[in-house]
Amino acid sequence: MPRAHALRWTPFDARAALPALMVAVGYYLAARLGFALTLQPTPVSTLWPPNALLMAALLLSAPRHWWILIVAALPAHLLAQIQSGVPTAMVLGWFVSNCSEALLGAGLVRYFVREPLRLDNLRSAGLFLILGALAAPLGSSFLDAGLVKLIAWGEGGYWELVRMRFFSNVLAAITIVPLVVTWATVRPQELIAAGPKRYAEVAAVLAGVLATSFIVFDTAGIDATYAPALYYAPLPFLLWAAVRLGAAGTASSLALMVVLAISGAVQGLGPFAGASPHDTARDMQLFLISVSVPLLLLAVVLEERTRSEREAREQRMQLAHLSRVAMLGDMSGGLAHELKQPLTAILSNAQAAQQFVANKSIGDAELQEILRDIVTADQRASQIISRLGALFKHGEPQVQRLDVNELVREVLTLAHGDLATRGIECTTKLALGPLPIDGDRVQLQQVMLNLILNASEAMGAVNPELRRLSIRTTSTAHYVHVSFADRGPGFAAAAHDKLFEPFYTTKPQGLGLGLSISRTIVTAHRGRLWGSSRPGVGATFFISLPSASDLGPLSGRAAG
C-alpha cells in the first residue's frame, strides 16, 4: 500500500496539523454545500456531504488517527451550524450522528478490506457500497431520527425522518466518498504521463456531462412526463467516463451531474421540480443513486481488467527478457568463439604487418590490404557486441519496418559460433529482394535464435557429416515465411502442440519456455509459428508474418 495514500502520522506530530486542517475546512465547505442543496420551503436535505467527507478521510487514514480527524471536524460542524438557528443540543446531536455514520462506515469497510480503501477492484468497491454507502447511513439514520424526535426539533414522523436521512446520506456517500478516495489515490506520475489527448478527452467528457445535465436539470421547460428519456441524456458521457476514464473520472462526472441535478431542483428547475420537497428529494435521490451505483461498479471493473491486462503484459515481457538472457547465457561459449575469430584476424594481421615492415618486405598496396582487413574484423566484432547488447536490453518493444532477410543474417552472426562449435553446416536460401515486415527486431531475433539453437541441440547426437541446418525465406501475396530445417531426430506429430506448451522440454536441462515464448511473440506480431517433422529424418519450423504492406500505417505501438 503506497505510504503516500494513507495519512500516517503519530499523535501530536506537527505533520498531523495539515490533514486535520484539511478535514476541518472540507467539512465546513461540505456543510455549506449541503445547505445550498437543501430544498425549500420545508428544509429537506437531498445530499448531506459532511458525513461522507469525514468517512472518506477516515478510510484514507490509519484507525489510530481517526480521533484526531473527528476532533478536527467538530469546530467546523459548530461553525457551519451556528448560523442556522438550530438548538445547541440538536447541533451536538447531529455531530454525533454524522460521526457515527463516518465511523461505522469506515470501521466496517476497514475491517473487511484490511487496508486503506482504493476502489481499484470489484471486491473493495462492492464492500464499500454495501457497508459504507448502505449499512452505515442506515444505522446512523436511525440514530439521527431518534435524536431529532428526542430533542423535538423538526417535523415529520420517525420513519419519515429515517427515510429522508437514509437516502440523503446514501447519495452523499456514493457521490463524495468515491470522488475523494479515487483522487487521493491517483499517482502524480500518472497525471504527468497523461498527454494532451488524454486531457482533451477528459475535458470533452466533463463538458458533455455539464452541458447535458445543465440542459436537462437546470433549464425551464423540460417536462420529463413527455420525454422521460431526457433523464438519461448525460448517460452516454457517463458511460464514456466509465469505459475510458476509470473510477476517478466516473466519480467526478457523477458528482458533477448530482450537483447540477439538485441545484436545478432547488431553483425549481428541471424534471424533478414541481412536486413537494419531500417527493422531489425522494425521486431525485432514487434516480441519482440508481444511475451512480452501476456506473461506478462498471468503471471499477473495467479499470481492474485494464490493470490486470497491463500487469500480465509486463510479466510476459519480463519472462521473454529472462528467457532471452538465459538463451544468450547458453550461447556464451559460441559467442566467445564468434568474437575470437575477428580478434584472431586482427592480431595475426597486425603481427604480420609488423614483421613485413621490420623486414621492409611489403609494398603499400599489401599493407593497405592488411589494414583494411583489420578494420573489417574490428567492425565485425563491434557488430556482434552491439547486437548482443541489444538482446540483453529490457525495455518496451519497438515496432519498426524490418527486412526478414536482414534479420536472418543478423541472427546468424550471433549463432554462427554456436553452430561452429557443434560442427553444424548452415546453408541459407534467402528470397531475392527485401522482405518487409513490421515488428520488434529484438523479439523476432529472439524467436529465430531460439529455433536455431533448438535445431543445433537436436543434432547433437547426429553423425557430424550429416549435421546440416537449412534456413529459407520466401514470400507469398500477403505473408513472409522463414523456415528452419534440421537433420535431428524430429518429433512425433502427436507431440507437436505439446512442444509449444510452457515448461515442456525434451532436453535434460532448461525450463521449456523457448517455443512457448516464441509462439507468443510471433502471435503478437499477427503471425504463426508451427513445426513439421519426419521422425528420424529431421524437423522444420516455420514462421509466417504479415508483409508490411498489409498492416496499414506503421505503428509505434509495442508488439506483445
Next chain:
Amino acid sequence: MPYVVVVDDEEPVRTALQRLLRAAGLEADGYASGKEFLAAPRRPDCVVVDLHMPLLNGQAMLRQIRKVNTGLPVVIITAHDTPETRSECSAAGAAAYLCKPLDERLLLNAISVALSKSLRH
C-alpha cells in the same frame, strides 16, 4: 623453405594466418575445409587446422591425415577450448594445441618444433 598449410573455414582468419606465416619466412597456403585440403595435390610440411569446422572438424581431419601420412605434423587451433577437446586432440596425435587469438611466438614456435621433429623422423 618449409611449406605450411592453414585449414580454417573463417576466411579472414585463414588469410591473416597465411600472412603471418609468410612474414616469418614460410611458404603458406590456405583451404576452407578439410575436404578441400585432403583433395589438394601438394602435401605440406606442416598443417595448421581449426578444430571447429562444419562437416569435417579438426579432430576428424587429424584422424584422416594419420591414416595416409602418420608423420605429418598437425597443429590444432581453436576459439572454443575445453579440457575434453584438448586431451582428445593430444591423444589423436596433434603436434600442438593453441587457442585463438593466436600468439605469434607460440604459433611459430609450435610449427618450428613440429617441423624439426618431423625432419628427425
